[in-house]
Amino acid sequence: MSLNGKVALITGGAKNLGAQTARDLASVGANLALHYHSEGSKKDASTLEAELRQKYPSLKVGFYQGDLTTAGAVTQLFQDVKRDFGQIDIVVNTVGKVLKKPITDITEEEYDSMFAINTKSAFFVLKEAATHVTDGGNIITIATSLLGAFTGHYTSYAGSKAPVEHFTRGVSKELQPRGIRVNSIAPGPMDTPFFYPQESPEAVEFHRSNALGSRLTKTEDIAPIIKFLCSEGGWITGQTLFANGGYTTR
Numbered sequence: 001m002s003l004n005g006k007v008a009l010i011t012g013g014a015k016n017l018g019a020q021t022a023r024d025l026a027s028v029g030a031n032l033a034l035h036y037h038s039e040g041s042k043k044d045a046s047t048l049e050a051e052l053r054q055k056y057p058s059l060k061v062g063f064y065q066g067d068l069t070t071a072g073a074v075t076q077l078f079q080d081v082k083r084d085f086g087q088i089d090i091v092v093n094t095v096g097k098v099l100k101k102p103i104t105d106i107t108e109e110e111y112d113s114m115f116a117i118n119t120k121s122a123f124f125v126l127k128e129a130a131t132h133v134t135d136g137g138n139i140i141t142i143a144t145s146l147l148g149a150f151t152g153h154y155t156s157y158a159g160s161k162a163p164v165e166h167f168t169r170g171v172s173k174e175l176q177p178r179g180i181r182v183n184s185i186a187p188g189p190m191d192t193p194f195f196y197p198q199e200s201p202e203a204v205e206f207h208r209s210n211a212l213g214s215r216l217t218k219t220e221d222i223a224p225i226i227k228f229l230c231s232e233g234g235w236i237t238g239q240t241l242f243a244n245g246g247y248t249t250r
């Protein structure tokens, strides 16, 4: 299994699942164009850059900052990566925002922000990926296992991730003639700083107790699936893969 000479663009690629994906793809030879968003993520980007340069000195690694909630910003990111790397073979979009609230408390501003980050940005990343990814390439978007759960309080989160499943199906059909696989992955509650702020200790325990080994999903559970889809998993396209240790049934 080798991704030697391939170029992977990972949005949200400086930390947590994005950084673990970068490590896994680098381990099989992929060059990395890593996007990050906030000033707060800049430090994660520097730390990851040092780690990757030390471990994989022959790989090309570049970092790009941007808020990806406008089509223009997404287009700019792809143009910059194309200019610097010459090609894009793999796109992994990990951008996301969570909100856990009853619908009666959700403001219009919060709704707009959730759909800008989870839906609009995912759509325009898919659009640019469909334009730029080389024939035979891979496009992967991260959704959530809450798409398979019957629960309250995550309506704006699961609701704004739900369109990703349909975007994935439609784009996979459009790109079949070019041999490009398009999938989404739906992780279970994952042990990163993204998960904890909105959860009580009791809720964390509940989420844990619902999966194999009574533990949360780890980024190390998900990144190998991304690597697999980009290598031996070439017969899988148009799918949303629920990877959650049995947390939900689909």
Ligand SMILES: NC(=O)c1ccc[n+]([C@@H]2O[C@H](COP(=O)([O-])OP(=O)(O)OC[C@H]3O[C@@H](n4cnc5c(N)ncnc54)[C@H](OP(=O)(O)O)[C@@H]3O)[C@@H](O)[C@H]2O)c1
Binding pocket: 011, 012, 013, 014, 015, 016, 017, 018, 036, 037, 038, 039, 040, 041, 066, 067, 068, 069, 093, 094, 095, 096, 097, 098, 117, 142, 143, 144, 145, 186, 187, 188, 189, 190, 191, 192, 193, 194, 195
């Ligand atoms: N952790 C979980 O429990 C869990 C479970 C299932 C699915 N997921 C999904 O998995 C993905 C990765 O999550 P994670 O746990 O690894 O946390 P994470 O690192 O915080 O991932 C979210 C990423 O989205 C970026 N982002 C937020 N707003 C953005 C914007 N306007 N423009 C561009 N980028 C923006 C964040 O950057 P900044 O932090 O710099 O803003 C961050 O890099 C997300 O899509 C999440 O919805 C997470």
